[in-house]
Structures are given as structure tokens and as C-alpha cells.
Amino acid sequence: MPADFDTIVNLAKKRGFIFQSSEIYGGLRSAYDYGPLGVELLRNVKDQWWHSMVRMRDDVVGLDSAILQSPEVWVASGHLESFSDPLVECRDCNSRHRLDKLKDPDKCPTCGSSGTFTEPREFNLMFKTHMGPVESDDNVVYLRPETAQGIFINFENVRRTARMKLPFGIAQIGKAFRNEITPGQFIFRTREFEQMEMEYFCHPDDAADKFQEWVGLRHRWYTDLGITPEHLRLREHDVDELAHYAAGTFDVEYLFPWGWDELEGIANRTDFDLRAHIERSGEDLTYFDQEANERFVPYVIEPSAGATRATFAFLLDAYTEEEVKGEKRVVLKLDPRLAPIKVAVLPLSRKPELVETTGRVADALRSRWPIEVDVTQSIGRRYRRQDEIGTPYCVTVDFDSLDDNQVTVRDRDTMAQDRIPIEGVSTYLAERLVT
Numbered sequence: 249m250p251a252d253f254d255t256i257v258n259l260a261k262k263r264g265f266i267f268q269s270s271e272i273y274g275g276l277r278s279a280y281d282y283g284p285l286g287v288e289l290l291r292n293v294k295d296q297w298w299h300s301m302v303r304m305r306d307d308v309v310g311l312d313s314a315i316l317q318s319p320e321v322w323v324a325s326g327h328l329e330s331f332s333d334p335l336v337e338c339r340d341c342n343s344r345h346r347l348d349k350l351k352d353p354d355k356c357p358t359c360g361s362s363g364t365f366t367e368p369r370e371f372n373l374m375f376k377t378h379m380g381p382v383e384s385d386d387n388v389v390y391l392r393p394e395t396a397q398g399i400f401i402n403f404e405n406v407r408r409t410a411r412m413k414l415p416f417g418i419a420q421i422g423k424a425f426r427n428e429i430t431p432g433q434f435i436f437r438t439r440e441f442e443q444m445e446m447e448y449f450c451h452p453d454d455a456a457d458k459f460q461e462w463v464g465l466r467h468r469w470y471t472d473l474g475i476t477p478e479h480l481r482l483r484e485h486d487v488d489e490l491a492h493y494a495a496g497t498f499d500v501e502y503l504f505p506w507g508w509d510e511l512e513g514i515a516n517r518t519d520f521d522l523r524a525h526i527e528r529s530g531e532d533l534t535y536f537d538q539e540a541n542e543r544f545v546p547y548v549i550e551p552s553a554g555a556t557r558a559t560f561a562f563l564l565d566a567y568t569e570e571e572v573k574g575e576k577r578v579v580l581k582l583d584p585r586l587a588p589i590k591v592a593v594l595p596l597s598r599k600p601e602l603v604e605t606t607g608r609v610a611d612a613l614r615s616r617w618p619i620e621v622d623v624t625q626s627i628g629r630r631y632r633r634q635d636e637i638g639t640p641y642c643v644t645v646d647f648d649s650l651d652d653n654q655v656t657v658r659d660r661d662t663m664a665q666d667r668i669p670i671e672g673v674s675t676y677l678a679e680r681l682v683t
């Protein structure tokens with residue numbers, strides 16, 4: 249099993265990974281702030297995704313589209329009409345619930361009453377606001393509930409300017425907003441979150457193969473970055489669970505503390521979105537294949553992951569408790585590529601000569617990696633703190649360092665220590681910290 253839910257939430261707060269939004273005002277249940285370590289971890293998750301999805305491929309390019317888009321986008325995409333969840337309200341305690349997520353559809357999980365729910369009504373999940381100084385029905389805009397539509401509406405701009413030929417993909421990372429009926433489980437389901445999405449455009453005849461290919465690639469991305477394979481599985485959607493745009497979907501699921509749940513969806517969106525935008529906008533978003541002398545609307549395979557949700561899974565999976573010499577050691581065994589701090593530089597004591605040498609060592613490393621210099625407390629406590637935040641290497645400057653110009657490098661996972669000349673530390677770490 250991955251780590252216990254409360255343990256991770258407490259660690260995230262205690263060490264400065266993740267705080268509840270607006271904590272000093274009692275907290276906003278459905279949004280979170282990423283602290284000094286959390287922002288690095290989240291950024292590393294997004295960088296790794298971008299690296300594998302865009303930088304390492306010739307057939308995928310990037311995009312950063314606006315959160316606010318023409319409301320026509322959401323009419324065309326079907327979100328205005330169909331992006332909703334079934335909402336029921338308990339007549340006894342007035343609590344609201346998402347019907348399809350209730351364990352027992354007759355029993356209120358808040359007050360325990362039976363048979364007290366109102367008839368379900370479809371509740372649209374899009375946040376609505378107004379553009380400009382006047383609030384009227386004419387200037388309603390929506391916060392995007394997925395980043396994908398920004399890609400579809402830029403399909404032709406990107407294809408033409410980047411001179412892309414099918415099959416090719418457009419990738420985007422960014423915020424999405426959903427007025428979830430029941431946000432919860434920490435950063436698993438929030439009303440403001442980040443997505444990492446890629447729309448892969450291909451010939452309709454290639455869609456089935458590309459779909460299988462992306463399902464495999466996306467599953468492997470998580471295990472390559474250290475998720476325990478037994479904590480990950482693929483699940484195909486039943487026909488009645490498919491989103492309004494999907495002809496087929498596989499979820500990559502993670503074994504969260506409450507059971508298996510969605511981490512990422514890989515969908516075959518067919519030509520649903522491009523066709524819808526062609527009809528609504530009147531623009532030509534078809535593709536002409538010169539070699540085959542064929543014009544058609546491309547199909548789309550979409551791997552769609554939650555950056556914030558993935559960050560939660562990486563935290564849960566990395567959490568490890570060990571016994572060392574009769575004492576509990578907590579280690580966040582994050583893949584070094586994800587670790588917020590790569591190297592901690594620690595003087596054995598606060599003696600000025602040691603602190604000065606520590607500064608020199610730190611200066612030689614900080615242009616390459618996020619590092620932390622810690623001069624407080626005993627060395628044992630400082631190691632424990634670095635283990636708990638997942639720092640792969642600690643470099644310790646001791647009194648011998650002043651004479652022999654060497655430092656001790658400690659490995660987080662094995663706790664093995666190597667004595668290294670100061671001028672060789674950067675090379676030593678570079679060989680071990682793969683980016």
C-alpha cells in the first residue's frame with residue numbers, strides 16, 4: 249500500500265510542500281498553495297512531462313493558450329450542454345452530493361438519513377464570469393475546464409506555422425477550473441488544478457494503433473519516474489462512463505489510500521472537436537494529405553494528465569518508513585529528477601571557517617541544481633530533514649575538510665558516504681543526478 253493519507257497531508261504541510269489556500273481566513277476547501285518545496289516538485293513533474301512529450305519528440309510541439317476563450321468554444325465543444333455531474337441534495341441536512349460517486353445512492357453520507365435525496369439534476373461544472381466592466385448575459389465568459397480546447401482552436405495556426413505533417417501532436421500544460429460538487433481528498437480533486445494535455449492528430453485509419461501506443465507510453469512514464477508498478481493499473485471505460493466526446497478511453501489508475509482512482513485518461517476523441525469547431529466557426533480545419541491527395545478531418549488521441557494529481561501520487565509513492573539502529577527513518581524516495589532540492593550542503597558546525605568553506609562548495613553547485621544550505625541543529629537532525637523532503641545527496645563539510653579539501657557525500661537511499669575532493673563534487677553529483 250502507498251502511504252497513509254493523513255501522514256502525507258501532514259508532511260506536506262509541515263515541510264512546506266502544500267498549504268490549504270487562504271489558511272489565515274479559515275481555508276478554502278477546494279484550492280491549494282504550493283510552498284517552497286511544493287512549487288519545485290510540481291514544476292519538476294511538469295518539466296518531466298514536457299521533456300518526454302515535447303522535447304524528446306519530433307512530432308509534438310508546445311502551446312500555451314489563454315484560460316479565457318470565446319464562449320463559442322464551449323458551445324461548440326459541448327461543454328455548455330454536457331459538462332455536468334448529477335447533483336442530489338439531502339432534504340434532512342441540506343448537504344449536496346455527486347450521485348455517481350455515492351457508495352449507497354439512497355443514503356446521505358453526511359447525516360446517514362435514507363431516502364431523503366432530491367431528484368438528481370445536472371449541474372454544469374464550468375465557472376462563469378464576465379468580461380469587461382458590465383455584468384450582463386452578453387459578456388459571459390468561462391474559466392476553461394480543460395486545456396484541450398485551446399489546442400483544438402489553434403490546430404490550424406500551429407499546423408501552418410510549425411509546418412507539421414500528420415501524425416503530430418500539440419502539448420499544453422496549464423490551469424483548469426471545475427466547480428466540482430464534491431472537491432476533496434487533499435489535492436486529488438480541487439476546483440482549481442493543473443493539467444498536462446496533448447492532442448495527437450492522425451489519420452482516422454491510424455487512430456486505433458496510436459491509441460494503443462499512447463496508452464502504453466503514458467503508463468510507462470509513471471513507472472519510469474519511480475511509481476511502484478503494482479500501484480498502477482490501466483482500466484478501460486465502460487460505454488456508459490465515456491465522456492461526451494470519447495469513442496474509447498483508458499484510465500491510468502493509481503492505488504490511492506482510498507483505493508484505485510484516476511490519475512490520467514487517454515481518450516480517442518475521434519474527429520468530434522475539430523468537426524464541432526468547423527461547424528460552429530465556419531473555418532476550414534480539415535487536413536490535406538498531398539501524397540495521398542486526400543482531404544479529411546483528423547482524429548485525435550488525447551493523453552490528459554493532472555499535474556497536481558500526479559504530484560500527489562508521486563508524494564504518496566515515495567513515502568517510506570525504515571528502521572535504522574532501532575530508530576524510525578522517514579525517507580521520501582522521490583526519483584532525483586523530481587526531488588525539489590537535489591543537494592544539501594551542511595557544515596558540521598557553525599564555526600566560521602566551516603561556514604565559509606560551505607559557502608564555497610554551495611556556490612559551485614547552485615548554478616546547476618536547486619540546493620539548500622542548512623547550518624541549524626545537529627547533523628543527525630539535518631540529515632533527517634533532508635531525508636524527509638527527498639534530497640538525494642547531502643554534502644557535509646567537517647573539520648578535516650579544512651586540511652584535506654575533501655567533503656563527505658551521503659546518499660539518501662543507501663546512506664553510504666563517500667569522501668570526495670571539493671573540486672570533484674560537482675562532477676561526482678552530475679554523474680548521479682540525471683536530468
Ligand code: GAP
Pocket residue numbers: 393394395396426428435436437438439440441442443445510511512513550552553554555556557558
Ligand atoms: N481533456 C480531457 C479531460 O479533461 P478529464 O478526465 O476530465 O479529461 C483529465 O481530466 C485529468 O485531469 C484527470 O485524469 C485528472 O488527473 C485531472 N483532473 C480532472 N479533474 C480534476 C480536479 N477536479 N482536480 C484535480 N485534477 C483533476
